[in-house]
Amino acid sequence: DGGITQSPKYLFRKEGQNVTLSCEQNLNHDAMYWYRQDPGQGLRLIYYSQIVNDFQKGDIAEGYSVSREKKESFPLTVTSAQKNPTAFYLCASIDSGGSHTGTDTQYFGPGTRLTVL
Amino acid sequence: SQQGEEDPQALSIQEGENATMNCSYKTSINNLQWYRQNSGRGLVHLILIRSNEREKHSGRLRVTLDTSKKSSSLLITASRAADTASYFCATDEIGSNYKLTFGKGTLLTVNP
Numbered sequence: 001d002g003g004i005t006q007s008p009k010y011l012f013r014k015e016g017q018n019v020t021l022s023c024e025q026n027l028n029h030d031a032m033y034w035y036r037q038d039p040g041q042g043l044r045l046i047y048y049s050q051i052v053n054d055f056q057k058g059d060i061a062e063g064y065s066v067s068r069e070k071k072e073s074f075p076l077t078v079t080s081a082q083k084n085p086t087a088f089y090l091c092a093s094i095d096s097g098g099s100h101t102g103t104d105t106q107y108f109g110p111g112t113r114l115t116v117l
Numbered sequence: 118s119q120q121g122e123e124d125p126q127a128l129s130i131q132e133g134e135n136a137t138m139n140c141s142y143k144t145s146i147n148n149l150q151w152y153r154q155n156s157g158r159g160l161v162h163l164i165l166i167r168s169n170e171r172e173k174h175s176g177r178l179r180v181t182l183d184t185s186k187k188s189s190s191l192l193i194t195a196s197r198a199a200d201t202a203s204y205f206c207a208t209d210e211i212g213s214n215y216k217l218t219f220g221k222g223t224l225l226t227v228n229p
Contacts, residue, residue, distance in 0.1 A: 031215055042221040108159035
């Protein structure tokens with residue numbers, strides 16, 4: 001059963017704590033992405049990685065960190081420096097092995113809802 | 118930054134009616150994609166239209182793209198209650214290297 005999994009589905013964090021959100025894919029996709037979604041809003045890009053051991057900041061990277069040690073895994077850490085972390089976090093991946101072929105769609109995981117207590 | 122801007126923000130229709138959502142963007146693109154999101158879930162890809170295409174169909178979906186006006190529309194024909202969801206457009210900007218920019222979405226409610 002191929003796809004993207006995110007865990008946990010719900011996560012509660014106390015102020016000042018770091019938490020790590022998991023994202024795993026078995027689609028053999030090269031690129032992976034983390035988005036944040038606030039209520040009634042679109043998706044904002046936090047970080048993305050196009051290849052193992054490499055990643056770039058998105059539009060709202062402050063207070064977040066990532067790693068890409070394996071092709072199938074792209075965990076996101078929400079640090080205590082993120083002042084307003086309560087949001088819905090979505091991970092996605094894409095097979096970017098070739099040029100733009102018209103099949104450049106992103107596959108999304110089910111999301112993790114993070115709440116700061 | 119949010120490039121795609123959907124219009125309207127919310128749309129409520131009766132089952133069987135058609136639903137039209139619009140998306141405007143600002144820069145040159147490789148392609149434009151539409152995604153659907155049910156409440157509290159991940160996004161599901163619906164349809165992709167490339168910059169050299171003007172219209173595309175997939176089942177009850179029809180997408181148009183006008184690159185001169187930097188706009189796209191998504192038409193859902195013969196809507197069903199199960200179509201109730203948020204719909205997002207996403208642009209793949211030239212030079213972005215597979216980084217999509219999403220709009221804020223249109224919340225579609227189809228009443229039975």
